[in-house]
Amino acid sequence: MxxxxxxxxxxxxxxxxxxxxxxxxxxxxxxxxxxxxxxxxxGGKETHTYNSPLKPPMTTGESGNASTAYVRWGRDVCNPDTSETVYTGYVGGGSHAHKGGGTNPLCLPETPEYDDTLTVNGGSRSPIFGAEYETNTYSPFSYVHDSDTVCALCLARGRSTTSMIPAKRTCPPGWTKEYGGLLMGSHNGHYGHDFLCIDRNPQGRSGSSASKDGFLLYAVEGTCGSLPCPPYVSGKEISCVVCSR
The missing domain is CATH 1.20.5 (Single alpha-helices involved in coiled-coils or other helix-helix interfaces)
Incomplete structure (x- = not known):
């Protein structure tokens, strides 16, 4: 007991x-x-971890699987020191003379693919036009006047974001310069479209020099008023740079 x-x-x-x-x-x-x-x-061989800290975010210099894509406007090849070329093509957008023709330019591939099952005859469509440089009054780019504008889709590995910075030629500390050039946009008397950073050494599509007047690109210049002068200068062309990090 x-x-x-x-x-x-x-x-x-x-x-x-x-x-x-x-x-x-x-x-x-x-x-x-x-x-x-x-x-x-x-023994202490637990299968759960309590309140384990989150993995810290990737910092600059840690490549991992990060990558970011951007368009290099005005060149058909990417900067080999910073990026690889995904495809090359031609800039396209809405006509400068058509209201509602579209404000977002596209980098159209050189070799398009069509889905015939989606083709329907008749009805209204949204036209897209090739882009041309209108640079006869801007001497640094006058050699490409009326030429068709080319482009390239670029992939920057080891970085996670890209940004176009207007009115700058250099990137902020810790950023990588992909390319720099001239800010270009629509004529103030035409239907507007987005501003593009055109490479400072622009190319035209080989053999293209006829004026077709579709999607037109003009050099952008400062206009004083709400834009403070100084530091901006009225009538002076605006530079640009594309940076990645």
């Missing part, structure tokens, strides 16, 4: 000890991610 009472008391004491250890284990894990007493007694 005494033996049974002793065994029963032992079981109760052992159960209380386990309860205390388990409580201490949870409290200690919440603080430090582990309980040394519990680990010593029972």
């Amino acid at each position: 005494k033996m049974m009472v002793f065994k029963g008391a032992s079981i109760v004491v052992f159960s209380l000890c386990l309860l205390i250890l388990n409580t201490a284990k949870g409290e200690e894990e919440n603080k430090n991610g582990g309980n040394p007493v519990w680990n010593f007694l029972f």
Whole structure:
């Protein structure tokens, strides 16, 4: 009889000890991610981690799988020192003379693919036109006047974002310069479109020099008023740079 009472008391004491250890284990894990007493007694090979810190964000210089794409307007090849060329093509957009012709220029691939199952005869369409440089009055770019504008889609590996910075020629500290050039946009008497950073050494599509007047690109210049002068200068062309990080 005494033996049974002793065994029963032992079981109760052992159960209380386990309860205390388990409580201490949870409290200690919440603080430090582990309980040394519990680990010593029972091996400590837990399958869960409590309050484990999040992995820190990727910092500059850590390549990982990060990459970012951007368009190099005005050239049909990417900067080999910073990026790789995904495809080359031609700039396209809405006509300068058509209202609602579209404000977002596209870099159209040299080799288009068509889905004939989606072709429907008749009805209205949204036309897209090739782009031309209108640079006869801007001497640094006059050699490409009326030429069709080319482009390239570029991939910068090891970086996660790109940005076009107007009115700058250099990138902020910690950023990589992909290319720089001249800010170009629509004529103030035409239907507007987005501003593009055209490479400072622009190319025209080979053999293109006829004036077709579709999507037109003009050099952008500062106009004083709400734009403060100085530091801006009225009538002076605006530079640009494309940076990645």
